[in-house]
Amino acid sequence: MSSPSSLPSPNQKIAPLTAKTNAQGHLEIGGCDVPALVTQYGSPLYIIDEVTLREACRQYRGAFLQHYPAESLVIFASKAWNMLAIDAIVHHEGLGIDVVSAGELYTAIRAGADSQNIYFHGNNKSLQDLEMALDYGVTIVADNWQDLNTLAQLAEDKEVHPRVMIRITPGIECHTHEYIRTGHLDSKFGFDPQDVPAVFEFLSKTPFIKAIGIHAHIGSQIFELTPHQDIGPVLVEWFAKGLAFGLEFSELNVGGGLGICYTEQDDPPSIDDWVQTVCDGVVEACREARVSLPKIIAEPGRSLVGSCGVTAYTVGATKVVPEVRTYISVDGGMSDNPRPITYQAHYTAVVANKMNHPDQVMVTVAGKHCESGDILLKDVALAPTEPGDILAVYGTGAYNYAMASNYNRIARPAAVLVKNGASQLVLQRESLEDLVRNDRLPLSLTHAGV
Ligand SMILES: Cc1ncc(COP(=O)(O)O)c(C=O)c1O
Numbered sequence: 001m002s003s004p005s006s007l008p009s010p011n012q013k014i015a016p017l018t019a020k021t022n023a024q025g026h027l028e029i030g031g032c033d034v035p036a037l038v039t040q041y042g043s044p045l046y047i048i049d050e051v052t053l054r055e056a057c058r059q060y061r062g063a064f065l066q067h068y069p070a071e072s073l074v075i076f077a078s079k080a081w082n083m084l085a086i087d088a089i090v091h092h093e094g095l096g097i098d099v100v101s102a103g104e105l106y107t108a109i110r111a112g113a114d115s116q117n118i119y120f121h122g123n124n125k126s127l128q129d130l131e132m133a134l135d136y137g138v139t140i141v142a143d144n145w146q147d148l149n150t151l152a153q154l155a156e157d158k159e160v161h162p163r164v165m166i167r168i169t170p171g172i173e174c175h176t177h178e179y180i181r182t183g184h185l186d187s188k189f190g191f192d193p194q195d196v197p198a199v200f201e202f203l204s205k206t207p208f209i210k211a212i213g214i215h216a217h218i219g220s221q222i223f224e225l226t227p228h229q230d231i232g233p234v235l236v237e238w239f240a241k242g243l244a245f246g247l248e249f250s251e252l253n254v255g256g257g258l259g260i261c262y263t264e265q266d267d268p269p270s271i272d273d274w275v276q277t278v279c280d281g282v283v284e285a286c287r288e289a290r291v292s293l294p295k296i297i298a299e300p301g302r303s304l305v306g307s308c309g310v311t312a313y314t315v316g317a318t319k320v321v322p323e324v325r326t327y328i329s330v331d332g333g334m335s336d337n338p339r340p341i342t343y344q345a346h347y348t349a350v351v352a353n354k355m356n357h358p359d360q361v362m363v364t365v366a367g368k369h370c371e372s373g374d375i376l377l378k379d380v381a382l383a384p385t386e387p388g389d390i391l392a393v394y395g396t397g398a399y400n401y402a403m404a405s406n407y408n409r410i411a412r413p414a415a416v417l418v419k420n421g422a423s424q425l426v427l428q429r430e431s432l433e434d435l436v437r438n439d440r441l442p443l444s445l446t447h448a449g450v
Contacts, residue, residue, distance in 0.1 A: 010355070013261050014348045014394045016049035016308055018418075027352035027392050030418025034312055034352040035390045037416060042429055043314040043390070044332035046401055046415035050089065052308035053397075056271065057093035060300060063275035069283070070293035075119055077256045078104050080301030080398040081309070085417055085426035087111035090304065098299045102132050109136060119165070119253070119299070123189050130154055139163040141215050141253070143190055148202060148209070155208035163212045165253060166191060166199055166242075170216040170234045172227050190216065196238060200245040211247045213294060214238050217255025220302060223268045225277045228257070232281025233288075240289045249294065254278050256300035260307055262395045263346050271303060302398040309397025311336060311413070312352060315389040316368070326363045328385055333367010334374040335407045337393070337400045341373045349377055352392040357383035365391065369408050401427070409435050 010019040010027060022028040026035050030049045038045055057074070064072035075096035078087060082104045087097055088111040096117030099105040108118055118138040122129065125143070130150055133140050142148050142164050155162050167190035185192065191199055203211040216235055218227050235252050242249045259268040269277070278298065286293050313330035320326045339345035349365060351357065359381040367374035376393060385391070404412050411434065415427035 010350065011264065011348060011394070013264065014307075016052040016310060016394070017055060018049050018051050019310075019394075021355040025354065025356040027350060027355050029310060030423070031421030032416075032418045032423050034310070034392055037418070037423055038312050038314065038352075038390050040423070041414050041416055041425065043312060044330070044336055044413040045312045046336075046396065046413055046427065047310045047312060047392075048086070048397065048415060048417045048426065049308045049310070050417050050419040053086070053089055053305060054093055056304045056308070057090055057095055059271040060275065060298070060304070061094055063272045064279070064296065064298070066272075067276045067279040068293075068296050071295040073117060073295065073297045075117065075297060075299045076304055077299045077301030078108060079402060081305045081400070081402050082107050083401070083415070083427060084111045085415075085424075086305060087113055095304075096297075098301075099138075102126075102129050105129075105132060105136065105138065119297075121167070125150075127154075134158060134160055134162055137162075139165060139212070141165045141167050143167050145195075145199075148199065148206075152206045152209055159208075161208055161210045164203075164209050165213050165215045165251065166196070166203075166211065167215045167217075168193060168196055168235075168238055170218060170231060172216075172218045172230050172234065193238075196241070200242050200247060203242075203247055204245045211242070211249065213249045213251030213253065214242065215253035215255065215297075217299070218257055220257050221259040222257045223259045223266070225269055225273065228254070228274060229277050229281045231255070232278065232283075233285040236282060236285035236289050236291060239294060240291050243291065251297055252282060252294040253297040253299065254282070256298060256303070258300055258303040260303055260395060260398070263348050268303075271300075274303075304398075306395055306398035309395065309400065311393045311396040311400065313391045313393070315351075315385045315391055316387055318385075318387075325379065326361070327366045328363050328382075328391075329366045329368055330376065330391055331368055332410075332413065333369050333376060334371060335367075335369060335405050335410045336413050337367075337376060337396055338403045338405065339399055340376055341371065342403075347377055347393050347395060349380060349382065349391050349393045351383040351385055352390040354383040354385075354389065359383055361385075369410070406430075406435060411435060 060074040075098045076090040077098045091113045097108040100122045115136045120133040121141045123143045169190040258274045317329045334341045365377040411430035414429035416423045
């Protein structure tokens with residue numbers, strides 16, 4: 001066994017900031033031994049490194065302060081992982097929150113977020129969604145005519161003046177999975193540019209709606225800077241047109257989309273580079289259009305919470321297909337992380353209780369669900385495993401729990417927040433009873449009714 005000083009360290013590019021190999025040769029995150037966390041809280045287990053999460057929030061805020069000479073606000077796209085503890089941390093770090101449903105809004109409010117810094121998105125908001133948004137006084141990002149017409153009526157009925165932004169499809173292409181691309185013209189999100197003059201006309205004649213600016217978002221897990229450089233001029237052009245219609249626009253929301261490292265091959269720009277690119281684009285476009293700098297808003301999700309999350313699984317069965325591959329199965333899979341089966345997403349994993357063993361066997365890590373596609377990692381080199389070993393998958397903080405399901409009636413994992421050697425439960429593991437909590441068995445289907 002190697003001495004602690006020569007222990008291989010976790011991949012700094014992919015693992016949370018506090019990840020290290022401890023003297024037992026185990027993965028440690030936030031000063032907590034990962035196999036010990038699994039013993040304490042059960043498996044699978046989502047682990048959140050508080051330091052990594054707070055650091056990402058600080059990097060975004062610091063970069064805007066440095067690169068944008070006017071007001072800025074970073075809002076967390078909570079679709080990436082909306083949960084009380086995470087919403088509370090980002091709020092304490094001075095971020096606002098972007099929500100897309102009554103459930104996300106309710107969670108953000110319950111977490112103590114400031115409703116003035118909550119922005120409500122969505123391409124099909126229900127009447128109840130909009131009423132709730134008005135009641136909490138959050139800003140609404142109108143996606144379509146239905147939003148605007150309903151809002152105009154509700155605002156008049158309630159005699160309120162909601163702050164409303166207009167989401168526009170910017171017509172900007174980017175290279176990412178087609179399911180997470182949103183800026184191209186053939187997208188379900190936002191107003192088509194052709195509709196925008198009519199929208200501005202409508203807003204200029206609708207006194208109950210306080211139109212405050214425009215929004216665009218081009219997609220997710222984007223590594224190129226060019227699309228984000230291009231968004232400034234596109235948005236500023238529309239912003240200036242809105243002003244010409246007499247609208248009192250003051251905010252410009254550039255969306256989110258910065259990618260993160262899931263594997264060694266990934267090479268996204270830094271948060272600072274992304275922010276600088278966006279800011280330079282907006283500043284330059286405003287200068288050319290002779291428009292004073294609006295408050296700039298960015299709404300990152302993945303790049304705030306992705307890297308702080310690690311999922312620990314327990315290794316179970318192995319199947320060797322001679323001369324083809326070896327499958328090792330873990331006790332979770334597509335129900336706690338649907339990204340591989342949905343987007344063919346790639347991840348990096350380590351055997352958390354064998355950090356000082358060389359990665360010498362090629363395996364495919366399978367989930368336990370009844371789908372052949374339930375593969376978490378394909379053909380990866382790992383330390384040799386046996387049943388009971390703990391597999392830690394890095395980079396699972398974004399769009400994992402948020403997209404989790406109970407497929408195969410598998411209970412969703414617990415989550416713990418780790419920092420300075422202490423762990424706190426922030427999400428209770430679902431129980432079997434939780435799984436049937438909302439089921440109803442009509443009397444006619446019980447033995448008594450038969
Ligand atoms: C409107 C909007 N804003 C922000 C985001 C966050 O994107 P990301 O997690 O890639 O930063 C999304 C997600 O796709 C989105 O749809």
